[in-house]
Amino acid sequence: MLGIAVLVFREVLEAALVVSVVFAATRGVDGRGRWIGAGIAAGIAGAILLAGFAGVIAGAVEGAGQELVNAGVLLAAVIMIAWHAIWMASHGREIALHMQAIGSAVSVGRRPLTALTLVVALAVLREGSEVVLFLYAQVAEGFGAADVAGGIALGVAGGCAVGFSLYFGLLRIPVRYFFTATNWLLLLLAAGMASQAARFLVQADLLPSLGSTLWDTSTWLSDRSLLGQTLHALVGYDARPAGVQVLFYVITGALIAIGMRVWGRPRRRGLTRAA
């Protein structure tokens, strides 16, 4: 049961951290709980479907199907996060002003929510399909229902607990800086996902590695440790990155930062209308 719990925990942890950042970034938006809940549900359904087709996908595109699916899912999430972060850079200030004035929920429209709902669904899909395959193997190899159910419950509870602590930690950031902070978190999240996508494409030999191990920090902070994994999921920490991963990371981060700068400048018109 413990072995099952550990694997489930690790996968749930990564998805839960993404969900927490999204949940924080959508603070003050009406009905966000329903949207994000729908994203999680869609992700789980997709994960089961993806696991069912694992054999077909692995064999597709001359054996590169799995990497293409993973990279595609990651890059789709990167685009959605970038869109949201840039949108928030131009509207976040107004929302924060409203929140300070009213102190609670503000309706800011649906547009950014659909993008982040997709991000949640894609994160759950990616981590979930591995869990489904793993659990299927455990059941097929004769683990009892109690063992499997207990392992799932423990793993999910543990992963969600870390996610909740991150969320409530983020809530302690003063409202004035809150969306700036969540926006930077979204930027790092997207950069990390882009780096992971690059790694999958190198693994399939669809991208040059530009140095298969640019540096090795595994003795300082291992990918296996809880902190290493948390930072991996949140900001894309990788103890042994390939050169092209670093390139993807930097370019993605820079593009989103530029986008936030260009469209995020306080607009006179917008501000007077808000006041």
Add this chain to the structure above:
Amino acid sequence: MRYRFLMNLIVASGLLAGAGMLSAQEPEFRLVIRDHKFEPTEMTLPAGKKVKLIIENKDATAEEFESYELNREKVVPAKGQVALFIGPLKPGRYAFFGDFHKDTAKGVLIVQ
């Protein structure tokens, strides 16, 4: 005339790219998963070369090939076969394992 020159250029660069891909045929190495164990558990690879690693799963359930040292992970479906590329690597020992059966599925690549 100019268009023909352009066409020739495109065809020539296409041929060059094709030739480049053919010459870049990586050496292949094979691992087999049977009864949730890797065979062989130790394999020697050449240093400084990109290598294609083929993993065949003879079991009725999926496995995930994973290695922190190689920075690689890939699901190997039940009764299936996958390939992945690693390296060029520095000489050393690179441990790998099956994430779905950590107790039994273990091995190491020796790069020299």
